Amino acid sequence: MHIKGKMRDILKNLFFAAIGCGIIFNVNPLYADEQEFLETDTVPPPSLTEYAETAAKEPGFDAGKVIIDHILDAYDWHLFDIGPKEISLPLPVILFYEGRFYFFLSSRFDHGHEAYKGFRIAHEGPRKNRIIRVLDDGKTPDPEASFVLDLSITKNVLSIFIGATLLCLIFVGIGKKYKHQGSRAVPSGLQSFLEPLVLFVRDEIALSAIGPKHYERFLPYLLSLFFFIFLNNILGLVPFFPGGANVTGNISVTLVLAMFTFLTTQLFANKGYWQHIFNTPGVPWWLKLPIPLMPMIELVGVIIKPFVLMIRLFANITAGHMIILGFVSLIFVLGEVSNAFGMAISPLSLVFLVFMGFLELLVAFLQAYVFTLFSALFFGMAVPEEHH
Amino acid sequence: MELLTPGLGLIFWMTLSFGIVLLILRKFAWAPILGTIREREREIAISLRNAQHIKRELQELEVLKKQKVADAEKQHQEILIKAKTEAENLLREARIKASDDAHQLLENARKAIDVQRKSAMLEIKQQIANLSVDMAEKVLQEEFSDKDKNTRFVNGELEKVILN
Numbered sequence: 001m002h003i004k005g006k007m008r009d010i011l012k013n014l015f016f017a018a019i020g021c022g023i024i025f026n027v028n029p030l031y032a033d034e035q036e037f038l039e040t041d042t043v044p045p046p047s048l049t050e051y052a053e054t055a056a057k058e059p060g061f062d063a064g065k066v067i068i069d070h071i072l073d074a075y076d077w078h079l080f081d082i083g084p085k086e087i088s089l090p091l092p093v094i095l096f097y098e099g100r101f102y103f104f105l106s107s108r109f110d111h112g113h114e115a116y117k118g119f120r121i122a123h124e125g126p127r128k129n130r131i132i133r134v135l136d137d138g139k140t141p142d143p144e145a146s147f148v149l150d151l152s153i154t155k156n157v158l159s160i161f162i163g164a165t166l167l168c169l170i171f172v173g174i175g176k177k178y179k180h181q182g183s184r185a186v187p188s189g190l191q192s193f194l195e196p197l198v199l200f201v202r203d204e205i206a207l208s209a210i211g212p213k214h215y216e217r218f219l220p221y222l223l224s225l226f227f228f229i230f231l232n233n234i235l236g237l238v239p240f241f242p243g244g245a246n247v248t249g250n251i252s253v254t255l256v257l258a259m260f261t262f263l264t265t266q267l268f269a270n271k272g273y274w275q276h277i278f279n280t281p282g283v284p285w286w287l288k289l290p291i292p293l294m295p296m297i298e299l300v301g302v303i304i305k306p307f308v309l310m311i312r313l314f315a316n317i318t319a320g321h322m323i324i325l326g327f328v329s330l331i332f333v334l335g336e337v338s339n340a341f342g343m344a345i346s347p348l349s350l351v352f353l354v355f356m357g358f359l360e361l362l363v364a365f366l367q368a369y370v371f372t373l374f375s376a377l378f379f380g381m382a383v384p385e386e387h388h
Numbered sequence: 389m390e391l392l393t394p395g396l397g398l399i400f401w402m403t404l405s406f407g408i409v410l411l412i413l414r415k416f417a418w419a420p421i422l423g424t425i426r427e428r429e430r431e432i433a434i435s436l437r438n439a440q441h442i443k444r445e446l447q448e449l450e451v452l453k454k455q456k457v458a459d460a461e462k463q464h465q466e467i468l469i470k471a472k473t474e475a476e477n478l479l480r481e482a483r484i485k486a487s488d489d490a491h492q493l494l495e496n497a498r499k500a501i502d503v504q505r506k507s508a509m510l511e512i513k514q515q516i517a518n519l520s521v522d523m524a525e526k527v528l529q530e531e532f533s534d535k536d537k538n539t540r541f542v543n544g545e546l547e548k549v550i551l552n
Binding site for chain 2: 182224251
């Protein structure tokens with residue numbers, strides 16, 4: 001636990017460092033451009049937010065925007081640029097609005113510049129970067145519009161589909177192999193790489209956290225969870241299509257994963273678990289009556305546990321993506337100041353990128369492990385063996 | 389889509405895909421994989437136990453074998469010793485018997501020779517007596533005329549013969 005705690009501290013620091021990087025890169029080019037701007041123009045300098053809007057329209061490299069655009073979900077999958085032209089994979093938009101379904105490709109939005117059938121990607125406001133209903137002019141948000149249910153196959157959804165398909169293909173294939181070869185065969189190929197991981201999840205996570213009596217019930221879920229997170233973490237590190245989406249660094253995805261763990265915990269919980277919450281053993285009675293202080297704390301804990309799971313995975317993976325993109329952006333940011341600068345910094349950036357790549361591989365495994373281990377620990381608490 | 393606000397669409401698709409993944413993997417992956425691994429572990433445990441059992445049996449057999457070999461060795465030695473002594477006994481007996489036989493033969497021969505000699509002696513004596521008688525008869529016939537002389541002569545001769 002000591003080493004684990006230390007690792008978490010390091011990762012936490014990295015997260016803040018990454019946010020720091022994001023801020024620095026966001027400000028630096030602006031600052032550089034501002035100097036230029038001041039020299040060439042006599043107009044009084046606009047405020048930073050005002051400037052940010054104009055800067056976004058101007059060509060040039062904005063590291064902050066690049067990083068945030070990557071971290072967030074998108075309606076199309078940006079593949080690469082050819083000169084000023086963005087090449088991206090248009091993805092299906094599925095909307096449910098006022099009892100009607102709308103299906104169309106996201107290319108209709110022209111990267112968010114156009115409105116289609118009265119829908120548009122918002123550029124500001126509380127629903128920024130999401131699809132909103134607009135008035136006939138194609139710009140102003142419709143103030144009377146009701147809720148738009150957005151079930152679009154976004155970049156992350158497609159990435160989840162790819163990850164899930166890959167996961168099923170890999171493990172169903174291996175399952176067949178096991179079934180076909182029987183217990184006498186020596187594992188070979190991918191099987192021999194994955195079997196130690198399966199055994200690791202079974203012995204080091206499920207068995208040690210839940211105990212020998214109940215662990216088998218939770219094992220399929222824990223294995224699926226582990227490999228789903230692990231595979232998507234790894235896919236997120238692949239810098240080109242079909243990898244590179246920030247799936248496990250998306251709060252919706254980690255929310256669903258944490259929700260599965262939460263629901264499984266509650267569904268499988270036995271009497272001992274509820275007794276521990278409402279009548280915690282070993283606690284003086286006045287903490288339970290007349291004000292049920294302990295039960296309240298315990299109930300909050302029930303919610304907080306999966307909540308922490310959700311935040312941890314999201315923050316760690318997002319931070320990793322931010323740092324890696326930060327080092328990539330560094331080359332372009334400095335290259336924009338002067339070519340020589342960019343050349344000079346690229347070997348250094350490359351070294352850090354390689355280092356971060358390895359660190360992220362470790363984090364990809366570690367976070368899958370931590371999420372699964374904590375899920376297993378919660379299951380272990382849900383099915384305590386009666387030995388008080 | 390902002391960083392910290394979950395999107396409904398993504399939650400919906402994620403729940404759906406993860407749920408399907410859970411179901412598929414549970415049925416088609418984890419069941420055979422875990423089952424086979426468990427089966428294999430069981431077999432390994434049994435094999436280990438068997439191996440230990442066999443090892444113990446082998447050890448017992450080894451002890452038994454050694455004992456058997458030692459027994460055989462002992463028996464072999466005993467047989468050798470016995471055979472040797474028997475051979476020696478036989479030889480000694482044979483030798484004794486042979487020498488006895490030889491003695492016996494010698495004895496018999498000697499006795500036969502004795503008998504022969506005695507009978508030969510007897511015969512010779514007989515012959516001599518006969519001869520003497522014959523001679524005496526002839527001498528008597530020739531010398532009968534000189535009775536005194538003859539008588540003296542005969543007496544003297546007889547005396548000599550008897551003395552011889």
